[in-house]
Amino acid sequence: MSSGLALAALPVNAAEQNGSESTLILYSIAPGPLASTLNEFASTAGITLTFDPAQVRGLNSNGLHDRYSVSNALHMLLANTGLQANRTASGAYILVPGVSRALPTVNVRAEAVSTSTEKTLSYDREQLDKINPQDIKDVFKREASVAVGGSITANQKVYVRGIEETAMAVSIDGARQNNKVFHHNATNLIDPALLKTVRASAGVSPADDGPGALGGSLVYETIDVADVLHADETLGGFADLAYQTNGEIFGAKGALMAQTNGFEFLAYANKLHGGDYEDGDSNKVHFTEPALTSVLLKAAYSSADIGRFEISHDRTEDDSARPYRANLMSVRGRPVPESRRYDLERETTVFEYSRDTGQGLFNPSILISDSATRVVTTEVPLSPNDQIIINNGGTSSTSAKLKNVFHTSFAHISAGVDYYDDTAKFREEINPEFMQEKAENIGIFTQVRHEVAKYLDLSYGVRYDDQKFTGTDGSSFDEQGASANLSTDLHLGQYVSVNAAFAKVWGGVALAENYILNDAWDYSRAILPVESDNYSVGIKSHYNGFILEGNLFETDIQNGRVPSWREGGDLVADFLIEGFDVLFGYISQRGEITLGYADIESKKDGKAATSYDGNYFTAPLGRLITLNAELNFHDTKVQLGLNGEKALKNKKIEKEGRAQRGYLVLNAYANYQLTEQLRLRVFADNLTDRAYADRATYGQEFVDVVPIYEPGRSVGISLRYQF
Template structure:
């Protein structure tokens, strides 16, 4: 599967024509190693977040092959990092831990890109202050506040965003209002997207895929002497008829199912943060209380033969408290803290005519310390956590576990142009909660005896060379998660592979080529997408090319090319390989000089109208599974007016 020679040839070919224009101008990169304490960190640039303002998370990470997002519609999007499902990462929104235990036919954390200030991924090795159970790394989202958007000298502002896409006649509208009065600041945000079912690249309508999404945010802040308090409320809702399995076009199987059912997905995150803003290097405390909840209800449709159809309700929530202090000790920084989180998964419904209700709980208390600093030509980061985890099963069974987690990373600046990064971690994950729609009658006294404490082992080694406007990078990685939960059995999930990257900057623009080749196995053997559902995906080899250029003042052109290389199935129970595909997205963005508060954008997604199922979507390795195809060509226009 791995084709390093092909990747190297492509990297060199892409660099040659633009190297003649090289000048050291850097514009909003996704960098392979963006922070010395975080080997392999992937951070979406502000430009990429802005590009996705009327889109979804798939649009945010489109140019990064190591972060794949499956699902053709927003509620089905799942994020995978190096082929590992986000359920195996520590995911946070504004520092609030997310409970990722949701239905495998839907996404677990839906984030509106219009709210995003930052999106950062630490693949594999994550710091101790990223949170509990960062088994395969961490994924952190930060949302905007009024202070991020207010222009200098102004106390009030706003922004209106409108968009229209031809495929599915999808209309998007968003309004943001923000301001401050004395020590108080506030931001209010609302967005609505509606549309019809989109068409795939063959011109066929993909049923029940029309946009029907609402999101909102309220952020309040207050300065109280040396302290600042912040309250945040974020929400997302999708309520519509969807395919019976929301992430699939259908399944050809002996057991027939209806074509559609109603899905109601509602996610909420609430945070209250208090921190000291006037610091002396020794007293820089922060206290954060948060609650995150995902609620998913599905309702089968009544028929003449069944007046009381099945229904399912699932709730996954986490209530957390974090108390930490940041010490500045010379050139070193030390974060020390305590966190506690109570997480629940609850299911209730009528399945095949039977009324059912199940619940699992987990409470975790941890202490952590993370040091970051530099010594000479070496930057370092090292951290330690110790967690006590109490798990309660469906019938009240108790499983108590405890363990330590350790991480370390070094960046050696060999020369001004060359640096080498290395990182490793061993992460305790306790006993995992089941996904709420996977809960069952686990009432036997010994039902959970086979589940040991989950532990992730991660290794990262990378090198980066940067000279003038040229940057080259390479990295190898390996993740192994032992005792990962699959029903009531413990499995071993592994991901290993490498990344290559090349970037050329010139006056007014850049081009970046990124290649990722990843193998995912379960219990040491090739796995199918069915085997690794809620654990991972089979990304194989992916290549992306991102380019952006300012043609003239206020006018920029750019685009992203995604190429998935054909991947042979390694599982014994599959009968199809994953086909390759190439998708091209292009855009033009204009900010008129006479109207510096207006941004106009025109784009064409899937320019060549390819019919394909995203590599990270489920079912591509089974002939009896009809994958959910991505949208075909779409022409879209967006306008952003700031006032």
């Protein structure tokens, strides 16, 4: 190979696509020259691996004969060579001189087989550690087709290809999330610092990702002991201190973990505190002080003979005074108190057993979980001002999944049954009784994944769901429906592949937002179950480090529930979200640069959807451009990065009063590995000190709404010690 040539191996193993970090693959690679063993490894794992032939000249490898994750396999192949493989933000791997790890991904835990054609985006622990996200917006900032509205943890919502996360099947550590509490605050409160992987399957998601995936699925996984400790280490952890100038924000987080004789223990905590930030015009944005507290506890036992048992509990809370409507500053002509207290809390408890050897017909897993989100608002009304009003809303979901993976010579088949019992509750202080809606669902599913002649990857599946819905008045009715999906990836030679996907989804009846529940609603006219049709086609190309990707997509949602406290609980609407995205970039040993563009249009009942119309379904996003660059100085252990977002003016909703303004924001960072255990990070967000509201932030099109502006320039520093 010539210097810098990317080994763009075709995905030839359905068990490990796109460099999934936690799936185990069976390797049979004979000892020999390192260059040839790496070539064979990249082909088997289905990854892109880049190195200079001069790096490996004269080096040999002992080969590989067993089941390993990608990270562990590379660690074994490169042992005693003085080299290591770093994963880039795009998912490729680059061979570099050995440097100290900051937070490596060495997880050997097996997960459900998945394919690259199912994934719209995927981040592993190494990539997330490089991003060093302070909030969920940071996780997705490099994606042109993913927008996060809101400026603080308490009001941020994620939109994947224009689909709001509530219209997706969202899970944390496999636990179903049912978090439609109050449209003025965040949907899924989560601490990104505890994440090890994030995966999105926009539009078309596999049947085993769960029910209700109208716009696809969004999967979060939290860190395990094996994400930090090597197999020969028994005790370790990390401590992280950070400071930002804008708002004088201080954060401290850390984890302590241990492993011995198959047992694992992990404890993690994070705390942020500070003041209100200033926007780009040096105006104080009141009631934006950070107030995040999060905790994660895990215990597990693994055995090659009997499998893995794990129990975990995570809790995230944001409790502080916020703008009266937490996702906007004010509405002209509608006098309300300037602020009220939002106590927003999400917690999830999960028990999981799994045993997947990667072969044979008996590879069972069982997952039982309980998750809940609660929002308590406390306010003093304008008159009389001696009264305190407390409202309490909460959603909960008890869910379970029993699944088996059949590994055959023909395909990997995932089949099983899942269940959820969701509840939405609301109570005013003056009324001791909770109003509630409930939905109980049992589903059966199967998903088949295989390749045909090493040129065509296929993933297809079906599920059938039976749901019982109960309204606030106690009336109930049953609904049933089927869903199906198909994803294909055809490799046209070594450098080009084309993909296409389709899904028809039956979502049942969605629970209403807690804060609009009304016990006077009339359910005599049954609510129509929501359904969706999803399509996407795309192309991927790579050559000598250059990459080019493009996708067309459409999600058509029918009978999306849009209840109103005043007008009733049986209202529905149709939503159409369509658009395209492209990505162009170059990857080399020294780093990478990518440029992304997305154009997304959303409609409700045939008309352009506003941020009000699209609550829990979509938002007006328009045209977004992202730039990401990374430069590595391996000899000095320094890494420099730059990312930016350009939002073009959006006139498609100007009829509501005004167009969404365009903006350009740039962020930069530098990582420096001071010692084997100590890493320094310096970053500057919003370098040009631009005053702007993020494109997905609520209310910019309405002349009577004052939206929340993002923070102005902020310089920060963080120090991580790993032991």
